[in-house]
Amino acid sequence: MTDNINALLRQIPKVDELLAHPQFAGENKTLLTNATRQVLSDLRTGILQSKITSLPTLDELALGISRKLAKTNQPNLQKVINGTGIILHTNLGRAPLAKAAMDAITNSAPGYSNLEYSIPDGKRSSRHIITEDLLTQLTGAEAGMVVNNNAAAVLLALLAVAEKKDVIVSRGELVEIGGSFRVPDVLQQSGSHLVEVGTTNKTHLADYEKAILAANGYYSHGPGALLRVHTSNFIISGFTAKPTLEELAGLAAKHSLPLIEDLGSGCMIPLHEYGIHGQPTVAESVKAGVDVITFSGDKLLGGPQAGIIVGRKDYIAKMKSHPMARAMRIDKLCLAALEATLRLYLDPKLAVQEIPTLKMLCETQDNLFAKAEKLAEKLAPWATVISEVSQAGGGAIPEENFATAAVAINADITAQALEKHFRTGPTPIIGRISKDRFMLDMRTLNEEDFPAIVDEFSAFVRIIKTY
Numbered sequence: 001m002t003d004n005i006n007a008l009l010r011q012i013p014k015v016d017e018l019l020a021h022p023q024f025a026g027e028n029k030t031l032l033t034n035a036t037r038q039v040l041s042d043l044r045t046g047i048l049q050s051k052i053t054s055l056p057t058l059d060e061l062a063l064g065i066s067r068k069l070a071k072t073n074q075p076n077l078q079k080v081i082n083g084t085g086i087i088l089h090t091n092l093g094r095a096p097l098a099k100a101a102m103d104a105i106t107n108s109a110p111g112y113s114n115l116e117y118s119i120p121d122g123k124r125s126s127r128h129i130i131t132e133d134l135l136t137q138l139t140g141a142e143a144g145m146v147v148n149n150n151a152a153a154v155l156l157a158l159l160a161v162a163e164k165k166d167v168i169v170s171r172g173e174l175v176e177i178g179g180s181f182r183v184p185d186v187l188q189q190s191g192s193h194l195v196e197v198g199t200t201n202k203t204h205l206a207d208y209e210k211a212i213l214a215a216n217g218y219y220s221h222g223p224g225a226l227l228r229v230h231t232s233n234f235i236i237s238g239f240t241a242k243p244t245l246e247e248l249a250g251l252a253a254k255h256s257l258p259l260i261e262d263l264g265s266g267c268m269i270p271l272h273e274y275g276i277h278g279q280p281t282v283a284e285s286v287k288a289g290v291d292v293i294t295f296s297g298d299k300l301l302g303g304p305q306a307g308i309i310v311g312r313k314d315y316i317a318k319m320k321s322h323p324m325a326r327a328m329r330i331d332k333l334c335l336a337a338l339e340a341t342l343r344l345y346l347d348p349k350l351a352v353q354e355i356p357t358l359k360m361l362c363e364t365q366d367n368l369f370a371k372a373e374k375l376a377e378k379l380a381p382w383a384t385v386i387s388e389v390s391q392a393g394g395g396a397i398p399e400e401n402f403a404t405a406a407v408a409i410n411a412d413i414t415a416q417a418l419e420k421h422f423r424t425g426p427t428p429i430i431g432r433i434s435k436d437r438f439m440l441d442m443r444t445l446n447e448e449d450f451p452a453i454v455d456e457f458s459a460f461v462r463i464i465k466t467y
């Protein structure tokens with residue numbers, strides 16, 4: 001036994017022998033050598049553990065090395081095709097960018113820019129200026145700034161404006177927004193003190209006022225702010241009540257307190273004419289008198305990851321100069337993409353055409369059916385076009401289901417097996433399973449991805465036929 005192992009070990013080819021294999025002409029020498037060493041080391045281990053009892057040929061080893069090399073060259077962050085129908089899929093990177101946003105990145109990435117430099121003055125400037133004019137113009141607010149995401153925006157607002165005092169929040173708004181963003185926890189981390197008012201379903205203006213008066217008491221930390229949180233990812237319906245934003249803003253003003261609103265999604269324009277109702281816009285909050293409004297750049301706004309803060313000039317100034325602002329600052333490429341995305345909103349019709357998130361959201365079911373027919377034709381006879389519903393995702397518009405069209409795959413194999421096959425192909429195709437059928441939702445599919453889907457499907461049919 002050991003003799004055989006020793007014999008095998010002696011026959012392992014030398015690294016140089018494999019490097020000279022014709023298959024590797026033109027390969028990067030360093031990467032190739034690393035891959036070869038790994039393959040030979042695995043081989044040695046396999047022989048020592050008696051898992052490998054005969055030596056692979058040089059060609060077989062070369063194939064193993066090529067595979068290892070291909071894996072090394074493949075980025076960990078890779079393209080996937082989204083057939084889930086969930087537009088703002090947090091796990092799949094939320095909002096795809098508009099062409100103008102990508103151009104802005106491409107233009108600014110390779111060189112230098114006036115990120116923090118005033119060209120007229122020849123002096124240092126602030127990156128907040130890049131988007132401030134657009135933000136004030138689009139929302140009606142006095143001032144604006146940008147940080148790296150909305151979670152940071154909320155934290156910074158609390159740090160700079162509530163200043164470790166009491167922050168009054170309705171019990172119906174103490175939400176968790178996926179992952180680890182929980183309003184009570186963020187509040188605690190900001191050093192301010194949570195004062196819950198009202199109940200889960202009903203909170204009245206008088207509840208807030210009572211809490212403000214109590215916060216002035218001897219054992220309290222003093223009233224710091226009123227906080228309104230947009231309950232992005234769920235709805236409370238039935239026997240419910242809460243004061244309007246105007247009422248809340250009026251109460252805050254009466255007591256000289258800031259009203260902060262975490263708006264979550266940050267819808268920039270009304271979408272009624274596209275059949276989407278009940279999404280508050282940022283401008284409405286400004287108009288209602290909210291002092292500080294925070295929202296995401298990569299939810300309904302459809303831009304890059306960012307946290308946008310608009311509101312009263314004095315509060316925004318405090319945030320800009322807060323020591324923690326630096327730790328949350330937006331990166332220059334995101335800023336470039338954000339500016340370009342905001343610029344599209346100057347013409348709302350253009351925004352709906354050009355910003356993929358809005359375009360997908362506003363797409364009619366008729367158009368989606370036409371798209372589904374095109375794909376189904378290529379996949380015949382294995383596909384059926386069906387009427388389905390899709391969701392916005394990203395904790396946006398939870399009350400709305402959007403009528404969509406999907407292509408369901410018919411095959412004598414479980415929906416789970418199908419789902420796995422498509423997910424693990426060369427370009428992962430992520431679909432969804434509904435009523436025990438695997439399907440691709442047209443709302444989030446790009447027609448440019450049809451050839452990749454058809455290719456993957458052909459591979460699947462070949463597998464099916466060999467069963």
Ligand SMILES: *Cc1c(COP(=O)(O)O)cnc(C)c1O
Pocket residue numbers: 149150151152154177181229230231232233262263264265295296297306307394395
């Ligand atoms: C999504 C969301 C957040 C977190 O925003 P990110 O940009 O993901 O950090 C915070 N609050 C509300 C209400 C949200 O919907």
